[in-house]
Amino acid sequence: MVMNSPKSAAEAVARVTQSAQATVEHGLSKLEFRAMSTPCRVNFHGVAPDVARDFQRDVVAWVARFEARYSRFIPDSLIGKINAAAGEYWVETDPETDRLFALCHELFFFTRGSFDPTALPLIKLWNWKQRPPALPAEEAIRAARDLVGWNKLQRRPGGIFLPQRGMALDLGGIGKEYAVDYVMGMAIERGIQNVLVDFGQDVRVRGHAKDKKFWWIGLDDAQQPGKCWAGVAVNDHAVATSGDYLRHFEINGVRYGHILDPRTGYPALNDCRAASVIAPSCTIAGLLSTSICILGAKEGMELIELHPGAAGAITTNHTKIYSRKFHEYIPA
Secondary structure, three states: OOOOOOOOHHHHHHHHHHHOEEEEEOOEEEEEEEEOOEEEEEEEEOOOHHHHHHHHHHHHHHHHHHHHHHOOOOOOOHHHHHHHOOOOOOEEOOHHHHHHHHHHHHHHHHOOOOOOOOOHHHHOOOOOOOOOOOOOOHHHHHHHHOOOOHHHOEEEOOEEEOOOOOOOOOOOOOHHHHHHHHHHHHHHHOOOOEEEEEEOOEEEEEOOOOOOOOEEEEEEOOOOOOOEEEEEEEOOOEEEEEEOOOOEEEEOOEEEEOOEEOOOOEEOOOOEEEEEEEEOOHHHHHHHHHHHHHHOHHHHHHHHHHOOOOEEEEEEOOOEEEOOOHHHHOOO
8 A cells, every 4th residue: 555655644645635536527427546556436427416526525535544544654554553563562443443453354264364464574575576586585484474374463442462573464455445345335325326436446336337237347367468358247246356467477487476375475376367256345356356366266266156145257377267156247
């Protein structure tokens, strides 16, 4: 969650707020801004101008505060304070943060440990921009793994503690998706029937696009990034795609993607190149798609089928695999 490395929470709020632009085209209200290091957009229609204006203002304000509070890159954010206090003392939390960490706890177990917000010490070891590429030393990976483990973290109502110095949280694996779901909740509270929320291609929709029966969401092609291999028609679902096809390197014939397996300390090494998931919430869609890339196609597909309301498609090195319900979202 970073752009231009904001030095303070106040600076992050100002940056997000100043980036916002609202327009109306052919009856479709469009809000665009940049937050959490990604382009964000909220499109909706069938809403009175004053309701639209207030909704757009509140969306930008909430997302700006969310980034300022939970970005690991901002020293005076809550996450920055928690990480700085590792091994030293407890940090106070509010009820919303307690709920967010409770969700992290639930998802850690649901994804069989492939989602772990304490994986930051490992993340910092890997640099996919380095040329020529290089692997971290095994000793460094072992030392970082000793600092990773959601079960090590201590929580109580109103407080959190990282018991070892060097432990650190990173909510990048859930932040955008959680924000998408929250903004959709804001729309529902205001009675907005037809809305699309898209934060960095983590998408959730309600109702339908203007003059259509559904919202049409393209699925990125792992073989030809930037192009879509298919589109899905959704009304009240979220869609997320994860994969290592944009950021990876090879050393001695071994491919190292940017999706780390926190259980091993190394990038996931399996046959999965990308996974697209449709689910009732963006948080679940995003976590499933990323977890599939870590677990591999077989175990990943089992995870999709275990979750009520989820469907997905997995791109492997040689083929595509579909869940039982996936084709329900492909128009005839």
